[in-house]
Amino acid sequence: MNIVETENKYTSGVYAKQALTIVRGKGASLFDVDGNEYLDCSSGHGVANLGHAHPKIAEALYKQASTLITLFESFPNDQRAALMEKICALVPGLDRVFFCNSGTEAVEASFKFARISTGRKNIVAAMRAFHGRTYGSLSATFNKKYREGFEPLVPGFCHVAYNNIEALDKAVTDETAAVILEVIQGEGGVYPANAEYIQFARRICDERGALLIVDEIQSGFGRTGKIFAIEHYGITPDLLTCAKSLAGGVPMGAVLIGRNVKNLTPGVHGTTFGGNPLVCAAAIAALNVIEEEDLPGQAAAKGKYLMEKLQEINSPNIREVRGLGLMVGIEIKQKVAPYIKALQENRVIAINAGLTVIRLLPPLVITYEQIDHLVEVLAEVLAADYEADKRM
Ligand SMILES: Cc1ncc(COP(=O)(O)O)c(C=O)c1O
Numbered sequence: 001m002n003i004v005e006t007e008n009k010y011t012s013g014v015y016a017k018q019a020l021t022i023v024r025g026k027g028a029s030l031f032d033v034d035g036n037e038y039l040d041c042s043s044g045h046g047v048a049n050l051g052h053a054h055p056k057i058a059e060a061l062y063k064q065a066s067t068l069i070t071l072f073e074s075f076p077n078d079q080r081a082a083l084m085e086k087i088c089a090l091v092p093g094l095d096r097v098f099f100c101n102s103g104t105e106a107v108e109a110s111f112k113f114a115r116i117s118t119g120r121k122n123i124v125a126a127m128r129a130f131h132g133r134t135y136g137s138l139s140a141t142f143n144k145k146y147r148e149g150f151e152p153l154v155p156g157f158c159h160v161a162y163n164n165i166e167a168l169d170k171a172v173t174d175e176t177a178a179v180i181l182e183v184i185q186g187e188g189g190v191y192p193a194n195a196e197y198i199q200f201a202r203r204i205c206d207e208r209g210a211l212l213i214v215d216e217i218q219s220g221f222g223r224t225g226k227i228f229a230i231e232h233y234g235i236t237p238d239l240l241t242c243a244k245s246l247a248g249g250v251p252m253g254a255v256l257i258g259r260n261v262k263n264l265t266p267g268v269h270g271t272t273f274g275g276n277p278l279v280c281a282a283a284i285a286a287l288n289v290i291e292e293e294d295l296p297g298q299a300a301a302k303g304k305y306l307m308e309k310l311q312e313i314n315s316p317n318i319r320e321v322r323g324l325g326l327m328v329g330i331e332i333k334q335k336v337a338p339y340i341k342a343l344q345e346n347r348v349i350a351i352n353a354g355l356t357v358i359r360l361l362p363p364l365v366i367t368y369e370q371i372d373h374l375v376e377v378l379a380e381v382l383a384a385d386y387e388a389d390k391r392m
Pocket of ligand 1: 216
């Protein structure tokens with residue numbers, strides 16, 4: 001079978017397909033069908049924080065799959081109870097949890113919880129924000145590229161400039177159910193928030209009776225050098241959404257819930273697969289690995305090393321390098337698409353964030369040698385000027 005042709009024949013069409021078939025992964029490496037090794041600096045859009053094919057995840061999955069795979073959350077289960085206790089110990093003040101299966105589902109749940117809790121309808125989100133592609137999340141997502149063609153979206157949503165205290169002050173009223181923010185915008189271009197802005201958001205929500213939702217779907221589980229990026233800012237939201245690497249690569253989402261969230265009674269929300277024993281076992285194993293291997297510490301140290309090395313690249317093409325831990329954006333003066341392609345030709349897999357930012361989200365277990373190699377390849381690739389022809 002020709003794998004590329006087969007996928008191209010049967011795909012829904014909603015993904016821009018690469019002509020690169022990946023069949024295996026190990027740590028920060030991916031291998032194509034011919035055994036060629038690629039350095040993965042995307043982690044499947046920020047999922048593989050633990051590295052690919054971590055043996056502890058494989059072991060937990062095998063063991064639990066031979067014991068019990070599925071069980072609706074109405075019935076208590078040993079794996080789910082253990083995970084609940086573990087995940088609710090991560091952020092003091094967030095001591096309840098709702099499990100689901102993806103990032104967008106966690107965001108959807110947080111909006112429903114905010115509306116049912118406050119009895120209000122309005123949600124304030126940020127410009128450049130990305131929160132997912134189902135209707136509620138899409139209504140909070142800013143970029144019209146994701147929204148166009150799908151209107152009408154959910155009413156009650158508005159967007160205000162990110163990192164702008166006055167704009168937020170004006171937008172939050174006594175009809176606001178929630179403010180939703182990423183503390184470091186990922187898809188929107190890798191923009192960390194200012195501490196004063198996030199702290200203001202916390203204060204204004206308290207004063208006006210709105211809930212603060214922080215979306216840590218991309219920034220969570222060690223990625224920025226802390227378990228959650230909120231730890232850099234010293235605030236606790238009312239609702240925290242997470243997913244991606246929560247279960248070591250197996251699909252899972254969660255909403256951590258604070259004490260201000262009310263009215264979560266039986267039937268208000270639910271999902272068939274949420275909190276099934278298989279994925280809970282994987283998540284317990286993932287959280288153990290994050291702790292045992294000090295992945296947040298690794299991300300902090302390696303992120304600093306990577307940033308310093310990137311600052312040394314002497315390319316007139318680089319506008320800015322920014323980020324937190326191993327969530328890094330390189331903003332360049334040209335469109336990134338040809339650079340991402342050139343990186344891939346040099347066996348480095350990276351992703352974009354918007355039109356002009358190369359986004360690096362490597363597994364947190366990437367080695368220092370791999371970081372050196374990444375920087376070498378980046379320096380080489382960024383030396384090219386793909387828009388020179390157009391200027392002539
Ligand atoms: C900040 C943020 N929120 C929500 C989502 C949506 O998650 P999912 O693709 O699992 O639905 C993403 C995905 O990239 C994200 O980065």
